[in-house]
Amino acid sequence: MMLTLHFCSNSRAQRVLWLLEELKLSYKLNKIKFHPSELKSEEHRKRHPLGRVPVLEDNDVTIYESGAIIEYIIAKYDNRGLKPDVEDKLFPDYLQWYHYCEGMVMPPMNTIVVHTLILPPDRRDPEVLRQAQNLLAKSIRPVDSILEKNKFLIRDEISGVDFMLGHALFMAFNLKCVSEEMENILRYLDFIKSLESFQKAINS
Amino acid sequence: MMLTLHFCSNSRAQRVLWLLEELKLSYKLNKIKFHPSELKSEEHRKRHPLGRVPVLEDNDVTIYESGAIIEYIIAKYDNRGLKPDVEDKLFPDYLQWYHYCEGMVMPPMNTIVVHTLILPPDRRDPEVLRQAQNLLAKSIRPVDSILEKNKFLIRDEISGVDFMLGHALFMAFNLKCVSEEMENILRYLDFIKSLESFQKAINS
Numbered sequence: 001m002m003l004t005l006h007f008c009s010n011s012r013a014q015r016v017l018w019l020l021e022e023l024k025l026s027y028k029l030n031k032i033k034f035h036p037s038e039l040k041s042e043e044h045r046k047r048h049p050l051g052r053v054p055v056l057e058d059n060d061v062t063i064y065e066s067g068a069i070i071e072y073i074i075a076k077y078d079n080r081g082l083k084p085d086v087e088d089k090l091f092p093d094y095l096q097w098y099h100y101c102e103g104m105v106m107p108p109m110n111t112i113v114v115h116t117l118i119l120p121p122d123r124r125d126p127e128v129l130r131q132a133q134n135l136l137a138k139s140i141r142p143v144d145s146i147l148e149k150n151k152f153l154i155r156d157e158i159s160g161v162d163f164m165l166g167h168a169l170f171m172a173f174n175l176k177c178v179s180e181e182m183e184n185i186l187r188y189l190d191f192i193k194s195l196e197s198f199q200k201a202i203n204s
Numbered sequence: 205m206m207l208t209l210h211f212c213s214n215s216r217a218q219r220v221l222w223l224l225e226e227l228k229l230s231y232k233l234n235k236i237k238f239h240p241s242e243l244k245s246e247e248h249r250k251r252h253p254l255g256r257v258p259v260l261e262d263n264d265v266t267i268y269e270s271g272a273i274i275e276y277i278i279a280k281y282d283n284r285g286l287k288p289d290v291e292d293k294l295f296p297d298y299l300q301w302y303h304y305c306e307g308m309v310m311p312p313m314n315t316i317v318v319h320t321l322i323l324p325p326d327r328r329d330p331e332v333l334r335q336a337q338n339l340l341a342k343s344i345r346p347v348d349s350i351l352e353k354n355k356f357l358i359r360d361e362i363s364g365v366d367f368m369l370g371h372a373l374f375m376a377f378n379l380k381c382v383s384e385e386m387e388n389i390l391r392y393l394d395f396i397k398s399l400e401s402f403q404k405a406i407n408s
Contacts, residue, residue, distance in 0.1 A: 049345070049346045050308070050342055050343065050346075052308075061296045062296075063296045063299065063300050064300055064304075065299070065300050065303035065304055065307045065308070066303075066307075067299075067303035067306075067307060068296075068299035068300045068302065068303040068304075069299075071299050071303075072295075072296055072299050075290045075295070076290065086279045086280065091276075091279070092265045092266075092267045092272075092276055095267065095269070095271075095272035095273075095275050095276050096267050096268055096269050096272045098272065099269035099270075099271035099272040099275075099306070100268075100269055100272075102271075102303070102306040102307050103269045103270075103271060103306050104254070104256075104269070106311075107310075107311055107314055110311055111315075114332075119332075123329065123331065123332075125327060125329070127327065128318075128323075128327075138254055139254065141253070142253045142254075
């Protein structure tokens, strides 16, 4: 097996690195600078037509989209039950919260990044920003509720959902979008930040 | 089995209806008006805390997020091979394009909707709109390429990817974001629009 992860710091690629570390798989890390000169290079565009990360290479397979890569690794390499079987009562929860990450949580987060960091100050719209912050807060509130009873997102053991949605919560926190009343999320974030696998992912 | 789909016209709920029709499953359709009075009602918020569609009920299971529901139905009810097995060489392609839908194609589409329909005219930003249209065009170009060789998205037979990404292409077309040079996408859209199952989904 030869896994290569094409990676940028502070990106969704951290999700995949967290998983690789958690499963103790051996891999090669190709760190790419978050800059068009590297992301949009001819070399990297052969891996991803739009020049994005993460991309995983696994021998003759090349695959992108963090949600797809994590499913791929779990299906191919996980012997530790990171995804409940179809007969497990947690199976629908797993799918729902896995997809909730890109479906509900990331879209307002993208808008917040655009209106705080990307657009020049005179084109940032405070009302659009406020609405996105509102929506993000609403989106993560149900996640705070499910964390009331579990150590990880859908149960007391880690699952594929944590690498996706857990990392999205971490990004939301970094954008100062997790309010103090979201106690369960804050406790969860403290907890995952104590994991060696997570630390490796966010410090690489 | 008792499946109930909570549904709005012109929404991602069409994806699930298309699948239910394609698999000829029996279901009950609960049509909800795309209006806060119904979507944000106490009754519907019990099904989805933010009052969104689609939501699927399957006896004692309630599940939301179109990507999760389609995976759920395929895992529970599909005997027709809509998802390639893990050993199939199409397995990575399946995952990648399945997740590409919400990961790459829907975010610029959401921005386009916001800056053409949702914001009051004086707050729409033509530059933000132009960038989103640009990004959407770039995002669907690789999809045009894969359609050069296949009848459906990842192969000549329909797969789970079509219900997600195929429907996203249909939404992009309705927003006038599929240019004439995307010949393969246009041919694909003509083709899926001829399917009875798809017609039922978009006309309900």
